Amino acid sequence: MKTLGEILLKQTPFSEIVMGNTALVRAMIESHTRVITSYPGSPTPEIAEAIRAIPKEKRPFYFEFSVNEKVATEVAYGAAVNGHLATVFFKSVGLNVAADTFVQLSLMNIIGGMVIVLGDDPGANSSQNEQDNRHYACLSYTPVFEPASPTEIYTFYKAAAKLSKDKGMPVILRLTTHICHAKEKIDFQGWHDRELDKTPRFDTKNGPYVPIAADVFPMKRKALQRLETVEKYADQSPLNQIFDHGNSNRGVITMGLPFLSLMDVLEFADNKPDILKLGMVYPIPVKMVEDFLRVHIEVKILEELDNVIEKEIKKLAYDRQLSTKIFGKMDLEDWIGEYTPDKVFEILKKTWPDLLTAMDAPKDMVSSAPARPPQMCPGCGHRSAFHAIKKALRDTDITVADIGCHTLGFLPPYQMGELLMCMGASTAMGSGLSLFNDTRNVVVFLGDSTFFHAGLPGIINALFNNHNVTLILMENGTTAMTGHQDHAASGQNFNEPTDKIPLRRVLEGLGVRHIYEIDTYQQAKLTEMVKDAINIKEFSAVIARHPCMLKFTREQRRKPGYQPRRVDIDQQKCHRLYECIRDFGCPTFTQMADGRIEIHPDLCIGDGSCVQTCPSEAISMPKVV
Amino acid sequence: MKSFNIYLTGVGGQGIGLLSEILLRSADHAGLKVKAVDTHGLAQRGGVVISHLRFGEKVFSPLIFRNQADLVIALERHEALRGLNSALKDNGTLIYYDTVWQPLEVRINSADPVTKEMIQRICRKRNIRDLPIFKADLKDARMQNMVVLANIERNKLIPGIKKEHYDEAMKDLMQGTMLKTNLKLFEEERRR
Ligand SMILES: Cc1ncc(C[n+]2csc(CCOP(=O)(O)OP(=O)(O)O)c2C)c(N)n1
Numbered sequence: 001m002k003t004l005g006e007i008l009l010k011q012t013p014f015s016e017i018v019m020g021n022t023a024l025v026r027a028m029i030e031s032h033t034r035v036i037t038s039y040p041g042s043p044t045p046e047i048a049e050a051i052r053a054i055p056k057e058k059r060p061f062y063f064e065f066s067v068n069e070k071v072a073t074e075v076a077y078g079a080a081v082n083g084h085l086a087t088v089f090f091k092s093v094g095l096n097v098a099a100d101t102f103v104q105l106s107l108m109n110i111i112g113g114m115v116i117v118l119g120d121d122p123g124a125n126s127s128q129n130e131q132d133n134r135h136y137a138c139l140s141y142t143p144v145f146e147p148a149s150p151t152e153i154y155t156f157y158k159a160a161a162k163l164s165k166d167k168g169m170p171v172i173l174r175l176t177t178h179i180c181h182a183k184e185k186i187d188f189q190g191w192h193d194r195e196l197d198k199t200p201r202f203d204t205k206n207g208p209y210v211p212i213a214a215d216v217f218p219m220k221r222k223a224l225q226r227l228e229t230v231e232k233y234a235d236q237s238p239l240n241q242i243f244d245h246g247n248s249n250r251g252v253i254t255m256g257l258p259f260l261s262l263m264d265v266l267e268f269a270d271n272k273p274d275i276l277k278l279g280m281v282y283p284i285p286v287k288m289v290e291d292f293l294r295v296h297i298e299v300k301i302l303e304e305l306d307n308v309i310e311k312e313i314k315k316l317a318y319d320r321q322l323s324t325k326i327f328g329k330m331d332l333e334d335w336i337g338e339y340t341p342d343k344v345f346e347i348l349k350k351t352w353p354d355l356l357t358a359m360d361a362p363k364d365m366v367s368s369a370p371a372r373p374p375q376m377c378p379g380c381g382h383r384s385a386f387h388a389i390k391k392a393l394r395d396t397d398i399t400v401a402d403i404g405c406h407t408l409g410f411l412p413p414y415q416m417g418e419l420l421m422c423m424g425a426s427t428a429m430g431s432g433l434s435l436f437n438d439t440r441n442v443v444v445f446l447g448d449s450t451f452f453h454a455g456l457p458g459i460i461n462a463l464f465n466n467h468n469v470t471l472i473l474m475e476n477g478t479t480a481m482t483g484h485q486d487h488a489a490s491g492q493n494f495n496e497p498t499d500k501i502p503l504r505r506v507l508e509g510l511g512v513r514h515i516y517e518i519d520t521y522q523q524a525k526l527t528e529m530v531k532d533a534i535n536i537k538e539f540s541a542v543i544a545r546h547p548c549m550l551k552f553t554r555e556q557r558r559k560p561g562y563q564p565r566r567v568d569i570d571q572q573k574c575h576r577l578y579e580c581i582r583d584f585g586c587p588t589f590t591q592m593a594d595g596r597i598e599i600h601p602d603l604c605i606g607d608g609s610c611v612q613t614c615p616s617e618a619i620s621m622p623k624v625v
Numbered sequence: 626m627k628s629f630n631i632y633l634t635g636v637g638g639q640g641i642g643l644l645s646e647i648l649l650r651s652a653d654h655a656g657l658k659v660k661a662v663d664t665h666g667l668a669q670r671g672g673v674v675i676s677h678l679r680f681g682e683k684v685f686s687p688l689i690f691r692n693q694a695d696l697v698i699a700l701e702r703h704e705a706l707r708g709l710n711s712a713l714k715d716n717g718t719l720i721y722y723d724t725v726w727q728p729l730e731v732r733i734n735s736a737d738p739v740t741k742e743m744i745q746r747i748c749r750k751r752n753i754r755d756l757p758i759f760k761a762d763l764k765d766a767r768m769q770n771m772v773v774l775a776n777i778e779r780n781k782l783i784p785g786i787k788k789e790h791y792d793e794a795m796k797d798l799m800q801g802t803m804l805k806t807n808l809k810l811f812e813e814e815r816r817r
Contacts, residue, residue, distance in 0.1 A: 368707075585732075
């Protein structure tokens, strides 16, 4: 078997099939990146999985999962101004959290170099929006490299790291979901570790590092000057490429995944347009773009999400008084969703109706398959919690969700968590909902990783300003939804065991007067506790705890002597009340054609949380199978 | 060689990831140029998991056009229908493990379950080869993917990939008893 850890540290050149996220790790190693930080979020967690594959003592860098993206950015920055090449990575919306720090970076002289790796998510595959983070680059004068494939992640990171170190400025490597997760064979170069220079090189002479009053303007001026030099760099950079099809009529300017889609779509074109593929999307290679515009009558800007490049290019064309016809976004749909091959096919058809030959499509399409929304796993403690809490509330009460696996509670049959914003927002949104409101109880949910990430300010505010909300902490001991990363209450960080910071102690320390605590499998007691808690007319907290059963079951299965268990249904006792499927809703319960309910042998984990939910007591306690 | 597109689908937890990785590496061992992409994210929480695999010289995006897959591999019956409808081209091949993980709507009676006959009817109409697979005496549900793999090999569903390529790919990815049991099952099922 090939182990990923060994592959990643190979000294001699080699080829291997890897995912984009894994390629990034190799690029960081080859670039001698010394400090890497992150907070988990799709599409980036597999970067940390690849890092984990390298034993801690063998890692030629320091890695941590920080408490949130802002903290991660600050840790990386601190290391970088001490002379270490640093990288922080996180998902698209993570930049909103990190923004207050991030927007300052370009003002600083980052002597070690710092690359910010963003996992944007066009198509909102696993995010609450599909924001285009290139806007942040413009707002903070930060260059952006945009790879289109795992191979390019590897080469572009190395170029970005070099540029950042050479110029002492932050550089963004912007990835998108299906670039992160794409797999292909990459030819990797050799690599030799260098001795780590531990000297703390921070020196105010390299600064200023304090952007206050009169210093702000020279710092901003320097940032703008540096960006100008990058504009020249972009024009020389081999990362921007021309694909010359000898077409003096039509050209396309594109980048990233849309470029790959375009190449596939052009298999349906006899007269292929020329292509300018941008590897640097901010600042754009002005000269190269101008030359491309000059030699084509019509140019299409094929750009996913917002019209960031389009505006730059139209401005350029205006300034140079070019007569090229430029096609940008044509309607609202062009702003929405991922530029998959299908989408690009439609967009090009709209732009140049004569360009493409038709694709064969099936004619006889009839039936459709029932939707399969994601759901909580068998045995999930959140399910028991929702089932119990629902019984404590009236229909008119307001339930506020936060981000995490418990967000799935908004789906039937629970319909709990009727508003969602972003990480940590539930308590404060609930506080607002409680104002002038004497009739509808406000219950807010919050996961344990989110508690530390951005949940605390809302809780402190509720105490400080005396808001009447009931907080339910859905504690499962891990950052479950993103793949089970440890957090401050897990007792373990990425590298070693640490002291837990128990949620209860934090709440007590803050002065929360009403704290309840229970394992969610004790459903009847949880119902009673929530009833009590909502009757208190001030801030109260219920810690609804159960370990993540997906994680737990996986760990159990790996242990020697593991014996699978399952519940069973006594068909004699079953009165077909269907509480198990309609209210409790564990996916294990399967309805047969004759109306019988059966346990799905592949799904049941034998946790037994369902036993108490059957009014006819037809579900037996789990037994070894 | 013309490009060959495989669309792999199932429910989170069924072992799509391993199957997709084996296919990808088998193709590489067979000397094919490969691109692939898995969907991650919310999928592992009981949602649909999809993997695109594309083999050939003129392949750029890892994503397959709608209804341009030559082969759809599904690990569950409802997902077989969804894949058949959204990904497979006319005259293609559908192979699926005939187990059922009822989606919520089916469980609560607000949608009809998908039947084997339904799939068969559509396949006939669209001239699609339809291969439902099921192994009654399989002890570990997480090895259903291996039974499917063996049947892919047995029916030579992927041009250019031979038995030894599958073996090599499995050896890249597994070791110890896991490798042994999987190779054994693969061997038994492909000879059946
Ligand atoms: C700012 C931001 N960072 C990261 C994420 C990705 N994310 C989605 S769910 C989740 C897990 C939250 O963990 P926790 O609060 O413990 O809830 P659980 O999933 O364990 O129930 C994360 C980090 C996000 N949506 N927003």
